[in-house]
Every structure is written in structure tokens, then in C-alpha cells.
Amino acid sequence: xxxxxxxxxxxxxxxxxxxxxxxxxxxxxxIDATDSExxxxxxxxxxxxxxxxxxxxxxxxxxxxxxxxxxxSSAEAGSLLSLNLSRTNITLEAVEILAELTSLRRxxxxxxxxxxxxRELAREVLSTELKPCKVII
Numbered sequence: 001x002x003x004x005x006x007x008x009x010x011x012x013x014x015x016x017x018x019x020x021x022x023x024x025x026x027x028x029x030x031i032d033a034t035d036s037e038x039x040x041x042x043x044x045x046x047x048x049x050x051x052x053x054x055x056x057x058x059x060x061x062x063x064x065x066x067x068x069x070x071x072x073s074s075a076e077a078g079s080l081l082s083l084n085l086s087r088t089n090i091t092l093e094a095v096e097i098l099a100e101l102t103s104l105r106r107x108x109x110x111x112x113x114x115x116x117x118x119r120e121l122a123r124e125v126l127s128t129e130l131k132p133c134k135v136i137i
Contacts, residue, residue, distance in 0.1 A: 027051045029079075035059040040066040050077040056084040058108070063088040068097040075101040084108040086136075092118040099129035109137045 028049045039062040046052065046067075052074035057063050063085065074080040080103050091114040098107065107126065109115060115122055119137050126135045 029053045030055075032056045033060060034084075037062065040064055043067040043070045046070040047073050050074055051079050053079050054082040055080065056082075057088060058084045059087040061087075061089065063090070065090050065094040065097070068094055072097075072100060075103050078103045080104060082106040085112065086110040088112055089114055091115060092122060095122045095125050098126060102130065104130055104133045107133055107135045109135070112137075 029051050030053060031046075031049075032054075034056050035058070038057065038060050043057075043063065043066075046055075047070045050073045052071070055071065055074075057067070068090070071080060071083070080101060083101065083104055083106070086108045087110070090109070090112050094115075098104075101107075107130065109122065115137070123135060123137045126133070126137075
């Protein structure tokens with residue numbers, strides 16, 4: 001097997017990635033899809049990317065709570081360190097899933113419009129569950 005490390009910046013669709021690479025052990029470690037059109041449906045391909053370390057979906061207006069289970073495989077593998085979901089459409093219900101991402105060291109949830117009213121509760125829960133993680137809400 002060849003081992004890959006790729007940093008994908010500004011992609012507007014996971015459809016542009018050769019998804020066969022995910023099945024072959026492609027070691028994608030960074031995704032910066034800030035302000036792109038990635039959707040919950042497209043994010044399902046993240047399930048196979050177990051080596052992700054840094055993911056930014058900031059400003060992706062089609063990202064909701066449904067995306068989060070797709071990141072669990074990277075977190076379970078202990079690789080996911082940084083997650084930026086600022087300006088997405090996640091809700092307070094996502095906090096339960098985010099609390100499972102125990103490998104995180106940095107989590108950014110600023111300006112999530114459906115989380116604004118519950119900011120303090122989300123901060124309290126995540127700070128308790130993700131002790132070494134810097135949570136920004």
C-alpha cells in the first residue's frame with residue numbers, strides 16, 4: 001500500500017475526490033472546506049477517512065447534526081484533533097454526538113445560529129465531556 005497525506009483546501013464537493021482512495025486506505029489527514037457547498041449527504045464519505053486530524057467545515061450552510069456521526073470513525077481511531085463547525089446549522093442536539101469525539105483538542109462552534117440560545121449549556125456539557133479540548137462557542 002502507498003501511504004498518502006493530502007491537504008484538500010477549498011473543495012466545493014466531495015464528488016471531486018476519487019472516492020476509491022478512501023476504500024484503499026487513503027490517509028487524508030486535513031480537510032479545509034470552509035465556505036463550500038458540502039452537504040450532509042456528501043459528508044458520508046468522511047466515514048471511511050479514519051485518519052482525519054483537522055477538519056474545517058466553517059461556513060458550510062448545508063452542514064447539520066446529520067454530518068457528525070460521519071466523523072466518529074476518525075475520533076474513534078484517535079486521530080481527529082481539530083474540528084471547526086462555526087457558522088454551520090448544527091443544534092444543541094449535536095452536543096451529545098460532539099461529546100463522543102474524545103480525541104478532539106480544539107472545537108469551534110462560534111456563530112452557529114441554532115446553538116446561540118443554548119451556548120452556555122453547550123459549553124458546560126462539552127467542557128465536562130471533552131476535558132483536554134479547547135471549546136470555542
